[in-house]
Amino acid sequence: xxxxxxxxxxxxxxxxxxxxxxxxxxxxxxxxxxxxxxxxxxxxxxxxxxxxxxxxxxxxxxxxxxxxxxxxxxxxxxxxxxxxxxxxxxxxxxxxxxxxxxxxxxxxxxxxxxxxxxxxxxxxxxxxxxxxxxxxxxxxxxxxxxxxxxxxxxxxxxxxxxxxxxxxxxxxxxxxxxxxxxxxxxxxxxxxxxxxxxxxxxxxxxxxxxxxxxxxxxxxxxxxxxxxxxxxxxxxxxxxxxxxxxxxxxxxxxxxxxxxxxxxxxxxxxxxxxxxxxxx
Numbered sequence: 001x002x003x004x005x006x007x008x009x010x011x012x013x014x015x016x017x018x019x020x021x022x023x024x025x026x027x028x029x030x031x032x033x034x035x036x037x038x039x040x041x042x043x044x045x046x047x048x049x050x051x052x053x054x055x056x057x058x059x060x061x062x063x064x065x066x067x068x069x070x071x072x073x074x075x076x077x078x079x080x081x082x083x084x085x086x087x088x089x090x091x092x093x094x095x096x097x098x099x100x101x102x103x104x105x106x107x108x109x110x111x112x113x114x115x116x117x118x119x120x121x122x123x124x125x126x127x128x129x130x131x132x133x134x135x136x137x138x139x140x141x142x143x144x145x146x147x148x149x150x151x152x153x154x155x156x157x158x159x160x161x162x163x164x165x166x167x168x169x170x171x172x173x174x175x176x177x178x179x180x181x182x183x184x185x186x187x188x189x190x191x192x193x194x195x196x197x198x199x200x201x202x203x204x205x206x207x208x209x210x211x212x213x214x215x216x217x218x219x220x221x222x223x224x225x226x227x228x229x230x231x232x233x234x235x236x237x238x239x240x241x242x243x244x245x246x247x248x249x250x251x252x253x254x255x256x257x258x259x260x261x262x263x264x265x266x267x268x269x270x271x272x273x274x275x276x277x278x279x280x
Contacts, residue, residue, distance in 0.1 A: 001268065001269075003268050003269055003272045004272070006269060007047060007051075007269065007272065007273075010046075010047055010050050010051070010060065011043050011046075011047060013050075013060065013064070014043050014046040014047070014050070014064070014067055014068065014071070015038075015043070017064055017067075017068050018037055018038075018068055018071065019038075021068060021117070021121060022034050022037060028102065028106060029106060029109055029110055029113055031102070032098055032101070032102040032106045032107060032109075032110035033110045033113055033114055033117075035095070035098055035101055035102065035110075036075050036076075036078065036079045036092075036098045036107075036110055036111070036114065037071070037072070037075050037114070039092065039093030039094050039095050040093045040094040040095075041071075041075075041093050043071065044181075044213070044273070045067075045070050045071055045074055045180060045181060045184040046067035046068065046070065046071045046184070047067075047273060048181065048184035048185050048188065048206070048270075048273060049063050049066050049067035049070060049184045049185075049187050049188040050063060050064070050067055050188060051188065051267065051269045051270050051273060052184070052185045052186075052187075052188030052189045052192070052202055052267075052270065053188035053189070053191055053192040054188075054192075054267075054269070055188075055192075055265055055266075055267035055269065055270055056188075056189060056192035056193065056194055056198060056265070057192060058188070058191060058192035058193070062127065062191055062192075063187065063188050063191045063192075065121050065122055065124070065125035065126075066122055066125065066138060066187045066188070066191065067184075067187075067188075068118075068121055069118040069119070069121045069122035069142070070118070070142065070180060070183065070184050070187065072114045072115070072117050072118035072121065073114070073115060073118045073142065073146050073151075073180060074180055075114055076110075076111040076112070076114035076115040076118070077111075077146075077151060077155070077180075078092060078093075079097075079098045079099075079107055079108075079110055079111035079114070080108070080111045081155065082097040082098065082099060082107075083099055083104060083107060083108065084099070084104065086155075086159060087233070098110055098111070115146075118142070119139065119142070119143075122135070122138065122139050122142065123135075123139060127191070131191060134190050134191060135191075137190060138183075138186075138187045138190055138191070141183055141186065141187075142183060142187075145179040145180060145182065145183045146179070146180065146183075149175075150175050150179030150180070151175060151176055151179050151180055153175045153176075154171075154172050154173075154174070154175030154176025154177070154179065155176055157171060157172040157175065157176070157234075158172055158176055158233075158234055161233075161234040169234060169236050169239060170211075170236075172234055173210070173211055173214040173215075173236070174207075174210065174211065176214075177210055177211075177213055177214040177217075178206075178207060178210025178211060178213075178214070179210070181206050181209060181210035181213060182203060182206035182207055182210055183206075184206065185202045185203065185205060185206035186199065186202065186203055186206065189202045197263055197264075198263050198264075198265060200263065201259045201260060201262055201263020201264075201265060202259075202260075202263065202265065204255070204256070204259040205256045205257075205259045205260055205270065205274070208252040208253070208255045208256035208259065208274075209252065209253065209256045209273070209274050209277060211248075211252045212249050212252035212253050212256065212274070212277045213277055214236070215236060215237075215245050215248055215249040215252065216249060216277050216278075216280050218235045218236045218237045218238075218245060219237050219242060219245050219246065219249070219280055220280050221233065221235055221237075222235055222237035222238050222242065222245075236248075249277065249278065250278065253274050253275060253277055253278055256274045257271050257274055257275075
C-alpha cells in the first residue's frame, strides 16, 4: 500500500461527503458554514476515524458519518475560537476567519449550526441493527468529550489562563485538543468491533497523538508569536522551552506507535498519521 496515496484518497472521500451534506442549503448561514468547513483543513480527525476502523477490518463507508460529524464539531470550535470574544483571529485555514467574512452574528450561528448538524449526522448514520448501541455510545462520548469535561473545558482553561497557573497547560492540551482526537480513534475502533485490548491500545494512541498534535501547534505558534511580543497565549513551548517541547513531541509519537504494536494493530496508516506530527 502507498500510504500517502491512500490517505489522499480517504481525505477526498471525506471532502466529498462534507460537501454533499452542506449542499442542502443555499442561504447565508449555509454559506458561512461551508466557508468554515472548506479551506486548507488537514482533516486529521476524520482520517483517524476512517483509519482506526480500517485497521480493524471495517469498511470506511460504515464510519464516514462519524468522521464528518467529528469534523463539524472541530470546525464549529474553530469558528467560535476565532471570534473577538475569544482569540480574535482574522485568518483560518488560509482564508479570512468566518466572522471576518460573514460578520460575528452569522459566524456565531454558523458555529452553532455545525455543532447541531454534527449530532444529526451521527444520529442518522445507517448502521446494522447490532451496531445501534455502539452508535449511541459514540454519540454520548461525543457530547461528553466536546463538552465542559472535554473540549469546552479546555477552551475555558485557555481563555482564563494566567502565567501563575502554568501547571494547567497539560490539562488544557488534553481537553481542548486531545479529547476530540481520542474520540476520533475510538469512534472508528468501536464501530469496527474492537476487542478490549485493541480499544485500550487505540485509546492510548489517541491520547499521545492528541498531546503531540498540540505540542506541534505550540512549536509553530511560538515561532510566529516571538515576532509579536504583545501576544500572550497559553503555550507549552513558551513555558518549557522549544527543546523540551520537541523532546516531548517525539516521545508522545513514539509511545503512540508503541501502543499500536502492543495492541497488535499493524496499521502503517495510523503510524503515518502519528509520524506526520514530527514535521512542522
